[in-house]
Amino acid sequence: MEKIKILIADDVEDIVNVVKKTLSLEADTFEVVGSAGNGQEALDLIPTVKPDIVLMDINMPVLNGLEATEQITKEYPGVAVIMMSVQGEAEYLKKAMFHGAKEFIIKPFNYEGLVETIKTTHQRHREMQKNIVPKEEKEREGKLLTYFSSKGGVGKSILSLNSAITLSQEKNQKVLLLDLDLQFSDISILVNKYNEQTILDLVDEGQLNTHQEIEPYLYEYNENLDMLFAPGKPEAAEYISKASIERILKTLKPKYDIIIVDTGINFDDNTLYILDHAERIFFVSTMEIASLKNTKLGLNVMESLGYDQNKVKLVINRYNTKFGVSKGDVEAVFKDGIYAMIPDEEKIVSLSVNRGEPFAGKGRLGKTKIEKAIEAMCNGILE
Template structure:
């Protein structure tokens, strides 16, 4: 079995001797390859000894543990840093994780705890590296789709969610769905998922954005569909800026076939950057006169922003019984690429109230809504 190479970084000689003595009996699993008394020595030793894990004290001269961990995280991201400290406060733990540490252990050191922490942390992160390396071997070129509507209540999120599921199941695509309705995102509710971390957690807990740490904040709906949920508190929206959205897409775009944004009803900076990044803008309305009026206005704005070549219009809840006919829509939006999804309020309401997307319900497999979603999928990435 390959030994785990460990570097001890602590300015107190007695601590280094104690740790070395602890692991002198673990000949088959852990090997102490080097010691360092300050951050500068740590960096120098990395080049010479190439450790798997560094046990890093926070309080050291020249470069302290946090400063050294930041440098290691940037230059040697495959090296695992485990912080050692006498400080038990959450603030120190948070700082350590921000710096790039993978684990945190409190002094005085206990042999069993230290040994278990090293083994479990090494296994956990090496397994992640293997997964990521496999994913890296399959470079994907994402098709990015933004779902947008200029009026609430038109079923935009329902269509976006079930389209994402269709791509992941029927078409076998690797899909990322991002709920970018930052004030009132409903994707989590529609999936009956209230425990997963959200976009604001990703931002709060990470100073650097990488695919590895983004993955930890995704809700895995199925093997092909990951979801990044919107913040649960509307006040969090102001902390999410367009640069964050750009960084996220830059880091994930090679890992998904399709990336779907479910945008809010606004032209805020995050919505605009999603529209900029998208290959297709799926503009959703329904057959209510007020919704169609707002869509007409919205389309004019999008055309002014030079998005006209990206736009595909989706008329949701099509029903000709309430005064507006199919041909009226075709005449009013004769210059647009139109798709229609039939009305089925019973199916939609049952889906929302149970947290089971209608695309997943076997009794709806021959439903016209399912067929319409499949046709929409083919059109959006044709």
């Protein structure tokens, strides 16, 4: 069961510690993802820690709980605020609800009351959100983009994932990341969610015909980004047919602005289906000679399939001039040019992979070079 993620906003450190200790007794149900000393800090933390519930004190410096709650309700409708106060008068309750709080709890609170309030509020808010269908959702027709490589180990999945996050957060697009590297998938590992349901569970149970049927098999990374993971075992790939993939895409395209597909490295039936129907193919390579050779061969195959330069874009990952191959050398070989060059930031990427925490959209004050390069690539996607 997915834990309820909680952000605590209170300027009294003792209160924060009491709440943390109380919720730690229900570690299987709750996860405290952060704490803030005022309403502005809480607002700043939400994009990074992505809470389900904010426990918000009503009286705080800088930005008080009522003002912060009003902004959260407008900017992050998927987050429910529970107001906390030592005041239990009806006027305080009325103010809290007017500003968007979903529930109100009086300090000092007991263990059972706090736990039950959080559970009930979270469940009620989730049900309400499911019934809200944005008007624009009916008008979407997902643009299909795919990341492909003819050689493993070039960082294709890392670019797929972090591009999807960038588009969903900074460009405010409704995005689906579909992992169709069916034999050697990485996406679930890269977000530390390898025990989630996969496309194999979806296909096995035949729930392919409506968005409501497919939705339980999707992992919600944030309110604008869903993911459908590949199976965890290579042998499971043979059970995912082209027909199943076609039905899934047909069902989900109207629900998303962009569908990003991370493909396998072979030209099998499933990959060819995706490549045929993609509006744009990002062919990922590195500047190693072996990778460039395989990329040249792969691009020749794509040319024979009738894909033109408007559809196929070369992306050089881990760009570094230290190893004897320059940008000019690459451009001399690939006459259609290089669409994007992603700098080599090994430490950032390795830490991200090992922790299962994508580096895009972390809410830092300054973006790294690799984040800026991916953002520039994403700007081109939307042109």
